[in-house]
Amino acid sequence: MALFYKFLFFLILLLNFLISLVVFHFFHLFLLSLILYIILTIVLIEGFSHLIQESFQNHGNVFFRVFPIVSKIIERQSQKIDKLSLHRSNLLKVIENIKLGVLLVDSKNTVILSNSYISFIFGCNIEQGQSIIDGWKNYKVLALFDKFIKENFQKVEFEHKILKFNKISIENGYIIIIEDVTKEESYQAMKMNFFSNASHELKTPITSIVGYAETLLLNKDIDKKDQNKFLKYIYKNALNLNDLINNILQLAEIEHFKQSNDVLTDINVEALLSELNINHLLNSKSIEFIKECSIKTIHFNEYHLKTILNNLLDNAFFYTKEGYIKLKCYEDDSYYIFEVEDSGIGIEKSHQEKIFERFYKIKSKGSGLGLAIVKHLVLLYNGSIDLESTVGVGSLFRIKFPKKNE
Template sequence: MKNKKTLFGAIFIAIIIYVCIVKVSDMALDSSQASHFDTASESYIKLNKETKVVKKILLQENDIKIHTLDINKTYPNKVTDLWNKKIIKPDGKVSRTVNLSSRNFYKAKQINDSTYLILSHHSKRLWNHHLAYFSLLSIIYFLVAVILIRLIYSRQVKRDYEISLITQNLKKIQNGQEISPMVIRSHDFFTPVVKEIQSLNTFANEKRQYEHLLSRRFKGLVGHLPVGVMLLDDKGNVIMHNQAMSVILGQNISEGKHPFIDDIKTYSLSRMIEQTLKKNKNHHKNLELIDNNKFVDANVIRIAHSDEDIERQVIVILYDLTEFKQIEQMQGDFVSNVSHELKTPITAITGFSETLLNGAKNNPDDLDKFLKIINKESIRLNSLVQDILELSQVDEVETFNDEISLDEIVNDITDELSSSISSKNLTVNKKITGPDLVVSSSLLIEQIINNLVTNSVIYNNMNGQVDIKLKHDEIKNQLLINISDTGIGISDENIDRIFERFYRVDKSHSQEIEGTGLGLSIVIDAVNKLNGTIKVESQLTVGTKFEVKIPL
């Protein structure tokens, strides 16, 4: 629409210019003709006394006609009419009448009081004076005008297109989009602008890529943090979070912008966030989440570059303390259980020794009986202390490159248990497959095999059987330990708790069967330290099978 207005405007201006040129040219022609007529008329008047032949020639050459006008008489003709209309004036100056195709010049010369000599000249106007020449010039003018208008119009259309393209590209740069290609021509009006836009686009792309890289790095960093992170705007809407926050809250947090109360159901934590949003003060508190009973260390911190910032954000950081709480509870339970387990043999030893000191030592039967009890409780106390030390040694192991002989370990363990094996008349089958030497932690491997074999002997029946199978798998680079027995077995209700510290499977025979309740706790800790796995299969009165896989 704008280009059409420009086109019509150019055409209108061309026409106006043409009319003005024609008008000025016609006026110049009129002035020239009037001057020529005036000169010829004056020459004719001056030749008034000359011969008639000269006058006639002058009149013919200049196409002048003469009329005699008597103002006292009335002649119904054109000259009289023009005199009466005062177009022809008696002052001797040239006057004229003009129409579309021609003009007539008149000049009056007084002869006497009532008679005037009227000289007239008929002349054509510009367009009729030389019609072919005028038409040719007009055609040439309009051809040139059309060409110029076409050029101007094309240039304007092109310029409007370039302006539109420049405007669109600037908007695309602002919106982070790729710009449309722009052709650069030397010495073009928009060449400097196009070059600057391309430079700006290159700078914007580099900055956008850098910001995208920073954003990815930041999100990657936040995403891999072990603590839960949630970023809120000044309205309390979630604008960013990491996976750890979803895990800690136990919620599938939406990626879109939404109120934080959709994800946080614990009132005390919601209250901390609301107070920070309202009062711009940081809050810190240890609390328990109501959804999953997790203990967290919660920090709610406002983020503002300065006090004048309008947009203020709040970051919520949750550190999961559940495992630490469980460890604290386990440590407390362990101390309590250790105190209880130590108290029993110490009390027995102290009590029976005092009884002996008070006179029972004088009775041989009582002396022998009490000394056996003191010895038994001393052995139990020593075993308990030894197992506690082994538990602490598991956590201290840092070397895993010992060369271990599997056959030597198994033989040493069975030799140590030979008396118990003989007393129950047990059959022990040993089978070692693969290379005898393995590289790992000798202490942990020995603890695993020793405690599993010891339990198989302790909790076995008379005339029972113990199978010890070790396989060094070089293809999978792992050690397989299979220990099975034909003992009392483990019930389904107890099998999930056998790795708890001080847990005894057979409560009814706890006093009869030797053991501290720490053996399988040592095994599971050692297996975890070696990044291995352990599986248990058991049936009451049938027996138990342990399968351990240790990567080497």
């Protein structure tokens, strides 16, 4: 009877092995075949354990003594497989959630793995098992990767994006990591442009100051009238230089400012308007200053709101020779609204989209930073700024701050 059980056990064990081998042969899934083999073996051992124990316990058979050891080995291998599966699952989660496009490609340029950020970058995806050269649905993306395989470039401009490619060789293939560096590149270009414009704007008053001062120092015979004229030029350019430096520092401070409830207070709007720098408006004989405000209080940063209104009023005064400048503030259910209207020269359509850029000036005077500062502050508080202007009639700047910020 024991011999029969031995024969039956080994026969089924052999059948189990053959089944696993067939799965591997037809599906080429080693891990699945191994798991199937282990599961069937465990089921077989569990089913025969009682019979084997009864048959072999009186014979001291070697197999029966080895049997517990084999069971432990199988159990440990099963635990290792579970750990590997867990590690693989965690790795796939990381790859899926990083802000980088990841493509795992074999030596035949077939995609083994791709994450969802690839779809975000290119607007289309590539399925596993497809060729990286011709497996894309979008022709432009297809052409891009065909070029990458041939040239192995590191940075490329694609569909208004700047993409950085990194290719890492591995055994039997390679990994492509794609990063969208559009914001970083734009920031670098903007910074270089800012420094270029700033250095040019700073150079102009400094050159004037140095020139007039040098004239005064080298020409001792200059009469009192010319001396006073040159000193006035020096003083005027020094003031322009001081304003320009202050505006640059203010703009830099705004860009690095992080809105916090610690710097927001309930502001009495009427009291704030009385503190605005509007003496040049009140003292102007040819310009009427009109103030209309129905907002009582606003939860805001006082310094920032003053800066916005002062810059808008200065801009209106700069381009208005006669007529009026009106400051109006009111509210509706969703917004606090501030308007600065003037009867000045107006702004041509070609300039209207550019006047909020740094150092952009319609006239040669001024720093070109006032409206850029206004826009940065408005966006800082999730607001919006609109411009209505007609050449020869005047301009209206309208700013809205959402009440939900409170």
